[in-house]
Amino acid sequence: MNLNFDEFQKANQTGGELDNIRIKNFDNFQKKGFPSKKEESWKYTDLKTMLYNNLSKLEVPNNKKTSQCHDEWLLKNFKHNQIILVNGEFVSSTFSFESKDKIKIKPLRVILKDKKNFNKIKELFDDQKNSLTSLNHALVRDGIFLEIEDNYSFNKPLVIYNFFNKSSENKIINNKCFISLGKNSKLDVLKCYKAENSIKYFNNTIHHYSIQENAILKQFSINNNLDNSYNYHLTNVKSHSNSIFENFLFSSGSSFLKNEIHCNLLGSYASCFVNGLILLNNEQHHELKTNVNHRYEHCKSSQLVKSVLLDKSSGTYQGKIYVEKEAQKTDGYQLSRALIFSENSTFNSKPELEIYADEVKCSHGSTTANIDQGSIFYLMSRGLSKKQANKMLIEGFLNEAVETITDINIKSLISKLLIKKINEIKFETNEH
Template identity: 30%
Template sequence: MSTETIDLKTRLVTDFYAREAVMNGEAQSEFHQTKRQALGIFEDRGFPTPRNEEWKYSNVRDLISHQYQFAGEHAVTEEVIDSLRIANLTGNILYIVNGRFEEKLSTIVSPADQLQIKPLHEAIKERPELVSTYFGQLAKSESDSFTALNTAFAHDGVFIHVPAGKVVDHPVIIRFISDARAENVGSNPRNLFIVEQNAQVKIAESYRTIGEERSFTNTVTEIFVAESANVEYYKVQNEAEKAYHVGTTHVRIVDNSHFYSATVSLNGGFIRNNLNIELDGQHCEAFMYGLYFPDGKQHVDNHTLADHRKPNSYSNELYKGVLRDRSTGVFNGKIFVRQDAQKTNAYQSCKNVVLSPDATMNTKPQLEIYADDVKCSHGTTTGQLDEEALFYMRSRGISKNEAMTLLMYAFCEDVVSQIKIDAIREHLEGVITEKLTKK
């Protein structure tokens, strides 16, 4: 039977067992048994459908109706990399191409005693006790089919360890590239970031596609932030029209730690971002910012969770979207305050501007509180540009298109200004302005 007649789920399961058959003794390792268990969950559940409440507004039927070459060869050279570089961006710049860590294309400038970076498969061999302590502790295969799929095929990706007390001077920039010039490509990158007590680091993930064929990226990132540590985490997507992206980030912060994130979705056919934060300590803080710009027939879905588990923690969330043409957006944000999480302060806001009668935004803010001494709020708004402001600007001689662009940029600035890596923020300002002026 040709691979074209086999559905994607069957193809993936078949590939797993084919690889397992040539692993010899490694197939008996604890890590592989974790992967095998995850495959069983994926095999049993398959891909989600809209009957699953968490996927009610995000149908993956088109995504799974195609075949992809996973961990395939690529032809990304230094010349290709040069064409994708961001002006003035310096630091530890890593490249993951078609799901594989490319050390020859990457540059690490921070000293090893300050920052340890390895491909995941090397970390599994060289630091097995550390990896096994954290791997899969937040990203549970039982919770989601895509997480189970990623765990089953977890091999490559980025392992980052920041030792206690270290302040990483240079940001870590992880650039995921799908080379879809020759064929449909798929990847399951798995990242594990461990930031020890009193350490500080800035990490940014970016996703790009080159080529006209389809790409499917299913990435899972686990981030552990120890006591009094500080992590800034940014995620920027600027993929192609035929790109399918499912990204899941799980974070745990504990006493006096600080986690700061911004997710910007600029382009892509189907995008699903899951950001789940466990506030598992006192006096810890989490900030979550998001911005998305679907147009054409693009679909962007943001699912967030702020899970307050201990007293005296704080979370603040602001997501904004600009939708046009026949695009669709989804925001499902949940604040969960457990019974022991007294003195919690948690705030959530989602605001959207819809520029076309054919665009659709689905929002579902959720607030579940099981403690009685808390301050929490959530809310969402979806509407059009402020006609009064537009009229005022036009009465001052500003053209309609220019006035609309200025108003939309001002709307987005609340999130863009939160990105604290200057070169990335400046690059985004240019890309966003270009996208907002697109007719």
């Protein structure tokens, strides 16, 4: 694997601080390499081996401008604002339903090149969670820079489309998405992913969300289209007092997807909800890691993750709730439930509580079970085929996660996508 950093570095020089940051971070990455099972937070995913086996010719994309996206991929009958990224590059944005003076939107590449603006996001490059973060800092080319003023509630959701066409084949795509939501403001973000013709690529994205006092940010990450991609999505959230962060994850489409969500509750009465579903078949491998950090009093956090594993797929949920000494009256909750459909599928769960405050309410639970044959018999005795019975049980099981979505239009959209996804499942290993 030759990432051609020198060539990339030459082509992307800004003459500013970023050049050195890139060099330093690439060094850091080279010392560690891609994460492997030796690292605690990667113990269920050997990314290094996975990439060497599937993407041995991985390279950094060149600076050639890439094409646009196909209109038929856009969501229909769903009024929304949109940002389109193709192969990780910012292509366009439209905010048809909003007061544009309240919104500052820029392609990240513009911010990276501008010394004054770069200072605004410089601290993002301090984050050194793992070698992939270093790699992202070294190779980031584009992404989203979005600032929303105080006291502005979006009228319609913002959909961020992430399209990948054949120019992404065998490429490693590093981008960042920065969203800052002002005081008392409100925004719903949907992220959709679509790759052309089952091309293989590795997408390494870091999201930074800064949610000011009393603001509400809801993020719905919809990975439902089956593709051969490998993805690492890291989300860092800074939640200030009285703010709400709600995250829903639909983890189902890609060959490999690891979502890592770090919520820092940085003011009292802040809350964060990270819920989602994992629905996998064939040989897919998805992982979700959540890390909620309670640092102030009276904060609330909750995670509900429901997973269904078919065929030879495997899923993992690692969830940590950390409560600092000052964070009295914390209310933390976490539940993971998985349903296994095949002898060859696996689910790993690693719940963790680390509590230093003495007046808190925290609970966590994790169950993994086989599909209940009694329930299948009951449904079939009412005329349903085994396939219909399985689908009904999967939908019912995963629906509990969908029910956590507090926006009625988005809930209905995701519910429809889930039914469509379940209908595509073949149940080959399950038919006797």
